[in-house]
Amino acid sequence: LPVRHEDAGAAWLLERRSAKAAMLVASHHAGLPSESAEGKKYFMTPPGSRYRLAETIEHTERHMAKYAAEYAQAGVLYVCDTGDGAGGWSGLTHRIALSCLVDADHTDTAANYRHAVPKKPAARQWAERAEALDRYVADLSVKRKDDPRNEDRRAVYERCASVAPDSGIVSCDAAVGSGKTTAVMAHLLRVAERRKLRHIFVVLPYTNIIQQSVDVYRKALVLDGEDPTEVVAEVHHRAEFQDPDLREMSVLWDAPITVTTAVQFFETLAANKPARLRKLHELAGSAVFIDEVHAAIPTWLWPQTWLWLKELAKDWGCYFVLASGSLAKFWENRDFVSAPESIPDLLTPELRARLAKVEEQRIQIQTYPQPLTCDELLCFVAGKTGPRLVILNTVQSAAVLADHMRAKKSDVMHLSTALAPVDREKVVERVRERLKDKVSTDWTLVATSCVECGVDFSFRTAIRESCSVASLVQTGGRVNRNGDWTAAEVWDVRLTGPMFNEHPAFRYSREVLKKMIGRSELGGSASVAVTEALRRELILKDVQSKADELRQLEGDEEWADVGRLYRVIDSDTETVVVDPELVERITAGARVTWQELVKGSVQIWRKKVLDLGIRQLDRDGDLFYWTGPYDREFLGYM
Numbered sequence: 001l002p003v004r005h006e007d008a009g010a011a012w013l014l015e016r017r018s019a020k021a022a023m024l025v026a027s028h029h030a031g032l033p034s035e036s037a038e039g040k041k042y043f044m045t046p047p048g049s050r051y052r053l054a055e056t057i058e059h060t061e062r063h064m065a066k067y068a069a070e071y072a073q074a075g076v077l078y079v080c081d082t083g084d085g086a087g088g089w090s091g092l093t094h095r096i097a098l099s100c101l102v103d104a105d106h107t108d109t110a111a112n113y114r115h116a117v118p119k120k121p122a123a124r125q126w127a128e129r130a131e132a133l134d135r136y137v138a139d140l141s142v143k144r145k146d147d148p149r150n151e152d153r154r155a156v157y158e159r160c161a162s163v164a165p166d167s168g169i170v171s172c173d174a175a176v177g178s179g180k181t182t183a184v185m186a187h188l189l190r191v192a193e194r195r196k197l198r199h200i201f202v203v204l205p206y207t208n209i210i211q212q213s214v215d216v217y218r219k220a221l222v223l224d225g226e227d228p229t230e231v232v233a234e235v236h237h238r239a240e241f242q243d244p245d246l247r248e249m250s251v252l253w254d255a256p257i258t259v260t261t262a263v264q265f266f267e268t269l270a271a272n273k274p275a276r277l278r279k280l281h282e283l284a285g286s287a288v289f290i291d292e293v294h295a296a297i298p299t300w301l302w303p304q305t306w307l308w309l310k311e312l313a314k315d316w317g318c319y320f321v322l323a324s325g326s327l328a329k330f331w332e333n334r335d336f337v338s339a340p341e342s343i344p345d346l347l348t349p350e351l352r353a354r355l356a357k358v359e360e361q362r363i364q365i366q367t368y369p370q371p372l373t374c375d376e377l378l379c380f381v382a383g384k385t386g387p388r389l390v391i392l393n394t395v396q397s398a399a400v401l402a403d404h405m406r407a408k409k410s411d412v413m414h415l416s417t418a419l420a421p422v423d424r425e426k427v428v429e430r431v432r433e434r435l436k437d438k439v440s441t442d443w444t445l446v447a448t449s450c451v452e453c454g455v456d457f458s459f460r461t462a463i464r465e466s467c468s469v470a471s472l473v474q475t476g477g478r479v480n481r482n483g484d485w486t487a488a489e490v491w492d493v494r495l496t497g498p499m500f501n502e503h504p505a506f507r508y509s510r511e512v513l514k515k516m517i518g519r520s521e522l523g524g525s526a527s528v529a530v531t532e533a534l535r536r537e538l539i540l541k542d543v544q545s546k547a548d549e550l551r552q553l554e555g556d557e558e559w560a561d562v563g564r565l566y567r568v569i570d571s572d573t574e575t576v577v578v579d580p581e582l583v584e585r586i587t588a589g590a591r592v593t594w595q596e597l598v599k600g601s602v603q604i605w606r607k608k609v610l611d612l613g614i615r616q617l618d619r620d621g622d623l624f625y626w627t628g629p630y631d632r633e634f635l636g637y638m
Contacts, residue, residue, distance in 0.1 A: 003059055010025050010051045011061075025051075035559075036556070092311055096316070099281040126193035129221045130189035137179075140182075149358070170345065171343055175358065176359065176362075181216055185220075192287050197287050199253065201258050202259040206451075217232045266568050269308050269566075283318065288320045290320065306330070324527075333535050363476040373496055374500065378405055387442075389444075389459040397500045397501060400500065411442060414445075415446075420579065424450075469516055475490055476490045513533065572605065573605055576625065578625075582600040586623070586625075
């Protein structure tokens with residue numbers, strides 16, 4: 001529009017002493033501001049005003065009487081004329097309020113410009129879905145009758161389906177391979193039915209394990225005559241756009257069940273930008289399953305995030321299950337929370353002990369003392385019993401090793417976020433098929449941490465680039481998963497060489513891991529080891545200072561700074577479409593669903609986008625398209 005219209009709305013509301021409403025109207029395009037920046041406007045030349053746009057104030061004042069008359073003629077009724085009525089709002093309340101406003105605005109805009117009619121979400125039908133899941137698991141149990149872990153999975157499922165805690169946050173300390181995916185869902189469906197909840201969210205740490213969980217849930221929970229994609233929505237990475245022409249592609253959280261990433265979920269809680277906040281209000285009155293919680297977010301984010309989860313449970317009707325095969329119980333530690341507390345576990349102590357006993361016999365963790373070059377790593381990998389899994393810390397390192405191994409005629413596969421989700425799904429399926437072959441085992445999968453948690457792979461040996469205690473423990477979950485061998489090796493290694501790049505986010509966790517391995521502190525309970533590692537990471541000076549800074553900014557209502565600082569993955573990336581057909585359709589103005597967009601695109605560092613001259617696909621720079629070589633079978637865009 002030729003004039004930024006939000007200034008008139010903010011001015012009109014400020015005249016009526018509704019500061020919160022004025023702030024929300026002022027924020028519905030620009031995002032929630034930082035209060036200190038708003039206060040500085042009074043000292044501008046000429047002086048500005050809180051929640052106003054300096055360049056528009058004069059225009060607004062000249063036309064305000066006309067605007068007010070038009071509103072009165074249109075029958076607009078203003079009912080909050082007794083003051084603000086919003087004292088003591090938390091940061092989360094500000095974000096949910098803006099979410100309501102923005103979703104209404106974006107929905108109306110789509111209807112106006114694109115004649116898009118919002119589609120009614122699928123019915124919840126929690127009780128019917130719980131019955132369908134029971135049947136699915138019963139059939140699965142029959143098919144796995146010879147699996148030695150079948151009885152453990154049945155016990156976990158029955159316990160989760162029957163327990164009914166009164167609290168708003170519970171844990172599930174269930175070992176690898178014990179069937180958390182279906183057991184926790186059985187629990188949440190019953191909680192959702194009993195508490196009349198709106199949605200169920202499943203939050204996973206990595207994009208590629210979403211498809212695995214989505215496949216299970218769609219087979220198990222979709223009723224006759226339903227569209228599986230409307231019942232169980234999958235959200236891989238960011239697909240949120242300011243451009244009105246792209247808003248139809250935005251990912252909303254309105255399906256009965258949404259499976260999404262930790263990046264998408266947690267960064268939405270902290271966001272200040274409208275495109276990301278648009279969906280947040282759907283979270284109120286919902287159940288949330290945060291799986292592999294140890295890997296969900298960096299250590300320094302937990303002190304503030306825990307406060308948000310507690311507020312959502314207490315004030316917004318949410319119910320959380322925090323689960324992992326190596327559960328870090330940070331809520332019991334004073335370094336994370338001001339008042340340590342205990343939350344109930346879905347499993348009984350006896351059942352957890354029974355599962356832990358199986359874990360002790362499954363893998364052996366070992367470390368290689370010297371850093372390895374690319375050639376040395378290749379030889380080290382080749383000397384281990386296959387099939388082998390190698391997990392490296394960066395997309396570049398994984399691509400370098402995989403390419404080097406292929407050049408040396410090794411039988412190698414590659415899996416990382418350099419491949420679009422639609423292509424990663426195909427690689428995952430090929431890996432599963434190869435793992436079924438118990439004769440041809442001399443091959444290697446080189447991957448990033450995207451396969452570390454939750455993926456139903458069972459390799460003979462794993463080699464993990466040094467990262468963290470939790471990562472090493474979780475890598476063990478991709479080895480000898482079903483106890484096929486007496487014991488299997490999981491190696492911790494360090495790399496050196498110009499083509500291997502170091503991930504800065506793992507600097508402190510690598511330091512803690514090295515010390516704990518050196519002191520033989522990784523034996524025994526995985527949960528105890530991971531919890532202790534997280535505690536040691538947090539008390540390191542730089543980590544603690546970042547946690548304190550975030551909490552201070554939230555307390556000081558510095559919303560823009562919180563949104564900038566809170567990063568699950570500390571990377572500035574852009575959405576780049578790699579599917580040429582998709583690019584043609586978007587360029588031609590054809591309608592493209594957000595599901596298609598997500599599956600046909602990748603996330604690339606913004607610096608790389610600029611360096612490589614990757615072209616914009618939309619006018620606002622929300623979307624780019626790839627013009628270089630793309631190897632959908634092996635290396636992706638690398």
